[in-house]
Amino acid sequence: MERLQAVALTWVGVPYRAGGMDRRGVDCSGLVARIYEEAWGLPLPRRALDQAEIGSGVAPAWRRAGDLVFFWDGGPHSGILLDPNRFIHASWSRGVMVSELDAYWWPRLRAVRRVLSDY
Template identity: 50%
Template sequence: MNSVILSRACRVVLGLGILLVAACAAPPKSAQAVHPVETTTVESALYDQYQAWQGTAYRYGGMSKAGVDCSGFVYLTYRDQLGMQLPRTTLHQSRIGQAVSPQQLQAGDLVFFLTGPNTRHVGIALDKHRFVHASKSKGVVVSSLANDYWQQTLWQARRVY
């Protein structure tokens, strides 16, 4: 066997072993990548998810097309489209990854809002201006971050991949 091919195969096996050990040892509050996704693919995957879920009704605690809440939609999107395991709740999702400014938003960044004294909301940035989320009034929709309501309630943005 060609030594270059053998060397690459050894690096892949070693890398997979390291990833497996790291995933088992990782704290539960971090996102765990099943496979990395390129940024250009993220936007396409998000639009695929949006098209499949568009209009799905909001249901607190929901995790299906019969009804889904905001953190459930984020959880399912990351799992099914991006191959990453995120925490299930908005609060726990808000504690993972790295903070980014709204001006630095990229497709796949999580955007968090404080919509009431003890109420949080989460969506996924499609770009610097729009995000997809499970809205209580409209179900799964794309909204503008330029909207006054979303600008006033924006709490933070986080990059988890």
């Protein structure tokens, strides 16, 4: 997962922009799509709701780096696990950041999807 870390962490600090998909501004699903494209050349759907339909569902206890995570935080929100307890996402208030699956995020977790099966 070194490739994931190398690509994902270059996005930290990029501002949030609804509908954005570049380093001038990005939203959560745009970030997920761009990281997968840059790291693995794998195009993903643009919308979080569509991203939540791809790959295989994974029990939260079996989550691992590279899995997509989906939350309900007043609306759909997506990110990518960097390890079983940290994920990268685009926060509307703070831009692209790494967060812990902590007391705030864990109860909001709605799905874990595995798109990459051979790493």
